[in-house]
Amino acid sequence: MKNKKLVSNKKILILGSAVIDVIINIERLPKAGEDITGVQKGQNVGGCAYNVAKILKHLQIKHDLCVPVGNGPYADIIKSELYNRNQSILIEDTSADNGYSLSLVEADGERTFITVDGIETKWSSSWFENIDIQIYDYIYISGYGFQDANDSGDVILSFIRHKRMDCQLILDPGPRLIGKRFKDEVLKMNTILELNEQEAKALAENEDIFLAVEQLYAVTQNPIIVTMGSKGTLCYTSGKSELVPVQIVKAIDTIGAGDSHTAAFIAGIAAGYELRDACVLANDIASRVVQHVGCCVL
Template structure:
């Protein structure tokens, strides 16, 4: 039986315009290329876990619009259940409008329907959460909703991974209900600044890209070696890592084994263009590990 991963989080449509230079205020410039891709941290991580063989339940909200219908269709194509992805009528599907120029990104995120996922919604899907092997959370839905999701999972002794991105200070009530915390180096520094880690006693997993991943557990720290590849597109590398970690922990792997595997998932993902399109299969990850170990 495949491991059961429930991902609770954001689903966006990414609208990407590439141009030679960014427009000045009030100026219009001609773009070179436009692409539209499903995205959002929750959705990206769900796709990663599903490609690796997990049975993924996505819980979230989209608008009753063309983008929402496209996202639901894409979920189904990736083999994920759409039972708990509802379309809401009072706002649009979340979007990220991205202008790419001179090697830099300017991004405007409109959360839209992602902010319609409420704590009450999580109580209503309690049986699904209870039936999971692991729950994966991020911070692109309201903090009260994230806290409610962790609370429901803890009630049924289901482990919770929180990827604290995009970073914001975490309430103590949430910190106490997290089993695995996965910041990157920048988020880790902010957590120290906010003294959030003073209240966290469970595994802390700090991702550092090709430099590996630092794991702090029971007062001891160690580094799990990363994988060096020639990157093509680093978009979604962190989401790939978290999806891989969730899939492997849900299957019963030890923490060190799961982190090592997740490092390979992230490394393999950056060798392809696109966040979701770059998410590797289990066989692709094993091939990379065999070649480099």
């Protein structure tokens, strides 16, 4: 990589899921009842938390990856991948296999997911017994872990309530967004939001992106980082907004682009970067990821 080496002594916890991504290239999404052809391009270990950890490891930023690993063929693939990457397995539970995601990638690089849930949606408080949350300076969480119809959000929320007050949450709400019964509390836990334009508008329930970030900041009192594709990254804090430009590249596959942006942003602020510089780094890494299949930087 051309970026200067990042140095950080911050303790970072990446909390979430690891699943299998089955990637299929299609010309376009089918209409209801239609049959189209596709080309399978790969079967990779993915999941928001795993992707974030993968990029942090590439950037040589120390962190702990907390994802449940189950029992079954998908779990075996994930376990092997974690071993190969020298990632410690903090949670093992044999009650179910890990889930998988069917990732449909259209000709323009846009992706659509169909997810079959596994052990990563069945969080148990016992999983956290050997994890000392008090040591962490930053904790990454995803909206996927806080869905209204799933009790796992209550378990994770109970755990993060014990973090230090100065520990910052980095929340990626994801396309499903964070469940309404968790939203008010989680957004006020010294939380930085890192999300895309559509998610920001939906989370704020406002179609004007600049008003949306103002509303979200009024709740979090922390920076709001919004990726806006080729328009750049909107960084909003303390009544000031700045659009950080992004390099225009040909997108091959946008799977993991948001995760890689979040990971690089975390790396930047953990290394002491100013917010704008952290966004510049995040834009650079994300632009590299979209030029390859799967969440990777070459």
